[in-house]
Amino acid sequence: MLQALEGSQAVAQAVALCRPQVIAAYPITPQTHIVENISKLVADGKLKCEFISVESEFSAASVVLGAAIAGSRAYTASASQGILLMAEVLFNIAGLRVPLVMTCANRAISSPLSIWNDQQDSMAVRDAGWIQLYCADNQEAVDTTIQAYLIAERTELPVMVCMDGFTLTHTLEGIDIPTQEQVDNFLPAYKFSRTLNPQNPISLGTLVSPDFYSEARHSHHTAILNAQTEIIAVDQEWAKISGRCSGGLLTVEGPEEAKIAILIIGSVYGTLLAAMEEFPEEQPVKLIKLRSFRPFPIDALKAACEGLDDVIVLERAIGLGSGAIVGLEVTAALAELANPPKVHNFAAGLGGRDIPLEMLPRLLATLNEPSDRRLRIIDVELDKLPEEDR
Amino acid sequence: MDFSQLRNKQPRFRGLESGHRACTGCAEALAARLVTEAAGPDVMVANATGCLEIFTTPWPESAWRIPWVHSLFENASAVAAGMEAALKVQGKSTKVLAFGGDGSTFDIGFQSLSGMLERGQNVLYVCFDNEAYMNTGIQRSSSTPHAAMTTTSPPGKERMGKRHLKKDIVSIIAAHHIPYAATTSVAYPSDIRKKVRRAMAIEGPTFLQIHCPCPLGWGHEGYKSIEIARLAVQTGLFPLIELERGGLAGVMPLRNIRPVVDYLKEQQRFRHLFTDELRAKEELEHIQAIADHNIEIYNLRSDGHKDAFDSEGMDTVRRGGMRWA
Numbered sequence: 061m062l063q064a065l066e067g068s069q070a071v072a073q074a075v076a077l078c079r080p081q082v083i084a085a086y087p088i089t090p091q092t093h094i095v096e097n098i099s100k101l102v103a104d105g106k107l108k109c110e111f112i113s114v115e116s117e118f119s120a121a122s123v124v125l126g127a128a129i130a131g132s133r134a135y136t137a138s139a140s141q142g143i144l145l146m147a148e149v150l151f152n153i154a155g156l157r158v159p160l161v162m163t164c165a166n167r168a169i170s171s172p173l174s175i176w177n178d179q180q181d182s183m184a185v186r187d188a189g190w191i192q193l194y195c196a197d198n199q200e201a202v203d204t205t206i207q208a209y210l211i212a213e214r215t216e217l218p219v220m221v222c223m224d225g226f227t228l229t230h231t232l233e234g235i236d237i238p239t240q241e242q243v244d245n246f247l248p249a250y251k252f253s254r255t256l257n258p259q260n261p262i263s264l265g266t267l268v269s270p271d272f273y274s275e276a277r278h279s280h281h282t283a284i285l286n287a288q289t290e291i292i293a294v295d296q297e298w299a300k301i302s303g304r305c306s307g308g309l310l311t312v313e314g315p316e317e318a319k320i321a322i323l324i325i326g327s328v329y330g331t332l333l334a335a336m337e338e339f340p341e342e343q344p345v346k347l348i349k350l351r352s353f354r355p356f357p358i359d360a361l362k363a364a365c366e367g368l369d370d371v372i373v374l375e376r377a378i379g380l381g382s383g384a385i386v387g388l389e390v391t392a393a394l395a396e397l398a399n400p401p402k403v404h405n406f407a408a409g410l411g412g413r414d415i416p417l418e419m420l421p422r423l424l425a426t427l428n429e430p431s432d433r434r435l436r437i438i439d440v441e442l443d444k445l446p447e448e449d450r
Numbered sequence: 451m452d453f454s455q456l457r458n459k460q461p462r463f464r465g466l467e468s469g470h471r472a473c474t475g476c477a478e479a480l481a482a483r484l485v486t487e488a489a490g491p492d493v494m495v496a497n498a499t500g501c502l503e504i505f506t507t508p509w510p511e512s513a514w515r516i517p518w519v520h521s522l523f524e525n526a527s528a529v530a531a532g533m534e535a536a537l538k539v540q541g542k543s544t545k546v547l548a549f550g551g552d553g554s555t556f557d558i559g560f561q562s563l564s565g566m567l568e569r570g571q572n573v574l575y576v577c578f579d580n581e582a583y584m585n586t587g588i589q590r591s592s593s594t595p596h597a598a599m600t601t602t603s604p605p606g607k608e609r610m611g612k613r614h615l616k617k618d619i620v621s622i623i624a625a626h627h628i629p630y631a632a633t634t635s636v637a638y639p640s641d642i643r644k645k646v647r648r649a650m651a652i653e654g655p656t657f658l659q660i661h662c663p664c665p666l667g668w669g670h671e672g673y674k675s676i677e678i679a680r681l682a683v684q685t686g687l688f689p690l691i692e693l694e695r696g697g698l699a700g701v702m703p704l705r706n707i708r709p710v711v712d713y714l715k716e717q718q719r720f721r722h723l724f725t726d727e728l729r730a731k732e733e734l735e736h737i738q739a740i741a742d743h744n745i746e747i748y749n750l751r752s753d754g755h756k757d758a759f760d761s762e763g764m765d766t767v768r769r770g771g772m773r774w775a
Contacts, residue, residue: 081539082532110535114528115565122525122562126496126532129519132539134532152521256494256517256533258544265520266507 062234067198067223068093070235071163074205075135076107077243078161081250082127082134084112084120088142089175090225091165095137117142121149121162128158129264131257133209133250136160139225140167143181147188150218154189155280156265159212159252160219161205166326166376167225168411176412177225179326183377183385189280191219191287192354196307196329198223198233203306204351206238207294210247214294215287222353224327224376226412242301284355291352307349309357312364314346319369321346321401322423323390325353328374328408328415335420342424353386358393365394368401372423374438376409383435405435413439463491463515470513471505475672477636477662477679478502478578482549484639485576485660486516488646494533495519495547498526498554501585501664502578524558526550527566530573538572545574545650552579552593555659556617567626567655574649574656577619580664588667592617595687596740597733598719600667605722610733615740623657624693631657632692637680641690641702648692661688669718681713686741689748703752707745710738 065073071094075083083102085095101107110127114120117138124134138146143164153160164182168174182192191211195201201223208219223229254264268276292308299305312321313333322332322345329349336345348364348371350357365371371394373387382388387405394400404426409415422438442450465486472479482502486493494517497503503520506513521529530548537544548566550559555577566573582600583589590603595616599605603612624631629652632645642660649656661682663675670678682688683702687710690702711734714720723730723737745751 082535084532084535108539110539112531112535112569114531115561115568118525119528119531119562119565122521122528123532123535125521125525126519126529126534127536128532130494130533130536130540132536134536148522149525156521256519258492258494258517261515261517263507263512263514263518263520266509266512267504268509272509 062236064232065198065235065237066093066230066232067201067228068230069097070198070202070237071205071223072097072101073237074202076101077238077240078206078209078247079133080109080135081132082110082112082124084114084123084134084136086114086117086120086138086142088117088139090167090177090229091137091139091142091163093229094163094165117146118149121146121153124160124162125149125153125156125158128160128252129156129254129256131250131252131255134160135162137163137165139165140169140181143185144169147185150185150188150190153218155276157216157280157283158218159216161208161212162218162220163205164220164222165225165229166222174411177227178376178410178412179222179224180377182220182222186354186385189217189284190354191215191217191284191291191352193219193221193291193351194325194353195221195223195228196327196349198228198231199235199304200306201228202235202237203298203302203304206243206247207298207306210294210297211287211290213251215283215290216253217283217287222326227327236302236304238302246298246301288352288355288357291355307351309352309360310364311349311351312346313349315344318344318346320344320372320424320427321348321365321368321370322372322374323348323350323386324374325350325386326376328376331415331417332420335417338417339421342421345420345424350386356389356393358396361390361393362397365401366397370404370427371401372404372406372426374406374408374423376407378407378410378435378437387435406438407435408437408439410437415439462487465489465491465493465514465516466506467513467515471508472501473666473672475665475675476501477664477675478551478580479505481578481636481642481660481662484642485646485658488643489545489547489574489650491516492543493545493547495549496521496526496530496533498548498550498559499523499585500551500554502549502551504585523554525562526554526559527573527575528562530575531566531569531571534571534573546572548573548575550575550577551584552577552581553583553591555579556592556619564626567623567628567657570654572653572655574646574658577657577659578662579659580662580667581616582664582667584664584667593619597723597737599722600719610729611719611722620657620659620691620693624696626655627696628655628657630692630694633659633661633688633690635661635679635683635688635690636663637676637683638690645692667719669721670716674716678713678716681708681716684708685710685713686745686750687713687737689744689750691748698748701748701750704745704750705752707751710734710741
């Protein structure tokens with residue numbers, strides 16, 4: 061049954077359905093509604109767990125790490141500065157191969173201070189060793205949160221579920237919240253192979269010399285790449301129960317004959333889908349929704365882009381001093397094709413700037429301009445800048 | 451004999467085995483062993499980055515016989531907090547310990563420690579205080595005592611070692627009004643055991659600061675660690691105190707109070723104080739004043755009291771015996 065729920069409210073309910081035993085969080089906009097909703101579920105006795113209001117995001121990540129290795133399913137959520145503050149712990153959690161799930165309510169990074177949406181925060185920790193799944197809408201956020209626990213616990217890799225701040229977290233949508241029975245049938249009780257236990261004492265997080273470090277990195281990297289199979293499988297298993305797919309590694313939408321694709325990550329997918337209806341006279345375009353950014357699905361991406369002439373990558377972050385982040389990885393992956401499409405890299409919607417439906421024709425119009433693989437912030441208003449900064 | 455049974459047949463439980471890579475005379479290693487012996491096997495440890503973590507766990511070896519995790523430098527308290535929360539939900543009584551050096555306790559991990567104490571979590575935090583960042587090569591911490599030489603507080607024409615005072619961590623901890631906070635010293639093993647057992651019996655946050663000489667960092671022979679640790683107590687520079695809910699609940703009175711120079715002259719980190727320079731003499735006076743102040747505020751003078759027990763040899767490490775000896 062569909063309920064009108066705010067994204068944060070829906071995610072809070074999804075988390076509760078996964079029966080976490082320990083939740084730790086520190087408030088940061090736009091993550092707050094998620095943890096406030098969870099706190100209320102705990103206060104009302106609807107969710108039996110230890111909710112720990114910590115004194116920083118650094119401790120939030122550390123507390124869930126401790127809980128997970130002591131044998132409890134755990135959850136945290138953060139955004140922006142909070143993600144950066146916990147960055148050291150994020151790498152550590154992943155390196156210890158601890159199965160954890162967190163939500164990143166994507167938000168811009170200071171300075172300049174902005175509380176609004178872009179994806180610079182999760183992109184900054186893209187190489188932390190976590191699986192990163194991006195949600196296009198709130199139903200996906202609910203389903204992906206539930207799936208994330210199964211993926212994490214099967215692969216012993218932490219999963220970051222990324223949802224655009226405000227655009228998703230603070231927006232009401234009709235959402236189908238699964239039943240407890242559905243989730244219980246899908247997600248077995250928490251199990252971690254290296255749970256600390258006084259009956260069988262082990263040491264975790266030891267010092268490793270150069271003799272072993274490369275091997276640890278190799279097996280971690282391989283595990284993330286191999287998780288592609290699990291991400292697809294878990295999405296299908298959940299589809300059998302819920303009747304909904306969240307899009308595996310990536311999905312392709314649009315006419316078969318289209319020679320142009322726009323690749324996006326996150327909620328801008330909905331904007332462009334609506335724009336395709338709004339501007340039917342535009343040339344046929346495929347929309348590639350990249351759900352899994354880590355692991356980066358090179359083979360699936362190649363298959364999706366085979367035969368295309370142009371791929372426009374629209375991202376909500378920027379590699380300052382370099383350019384595209386997602387776009388560069390797409391470019392590198394597609395270079396393996398015999399006839400790679402031209403990749404055009406754009407950033408838009410930084411720091412919460414609205415991406416209007418007109419973005420579609422505007423993006424397509426760039427194809428008539430000289431090809432340029434370097435990233436452009438397509439919605440920058442240069443007249444606001446002094447001459448020397450343009 | 452079945453090797454796996456060896457642990458149970460030992461005269462007493464050892465949480466930290468020999469064979470690790472600590473330096474000769476490392477007091478921290480001895481203190482950690484004493485703490486784990488007294489705490490017993492039904493514990494889990496979250497260990498901050500530092501010497502203790504490094505010398506006990508060079509992969510694929512480990513000297514620990516208790517479940518142990520090292521995450522980062524500044525989060526041992528928070529990791530322990532998460533472990534405690536998990537065990538609580540699971541209905542288990544296993545006690546969580548957090549171990550850190552003075553760097554991770556006084557400085558970088560101070561915030562997460564304060565948070566854990568404020569939340570009243572059932573964790574025994576043990577600070578092995580060797581008064582500098584020894585693991586990275588003897589840099590000054592906020593626990594380094596006044597005038598001590600470290601690699602980042604060297605004496606010179608303009609400086610006489612560390613310019614600032616040693617942070618009074620136990621008072622700050624006690625100000626959280628936790629059930630129990632205490633200082634103890636590696637020179638008094640029975641005092642360590644007594645205070646560990648006391649803390650273990652309390653459900654709630656507890657804190658122990660153990661003074662542990664570092665032969666390398668302090669500049670003394672390894673065999674002198676215990677003697678020097680005892681002098682720190684006997685001079686009044688490291689008073690052994692207990693605080694309950696923030697109030698002073700006990701002190702170890704001193705039978706023979708020694709002048710601070712007896713303690714300082716044994717250590718190379720204070721050698722710049724033993725010159726004919728006026729500023730050296732002034733610093734010695736400053737340090738004596740710190741000790742005198744401690745003696746005064748904690749009323750450490752036994753004044754012939756029969757309970758004073760700071761004598762040599764009153765407390766030696768006895769091998770074997772009862773499991774909980």
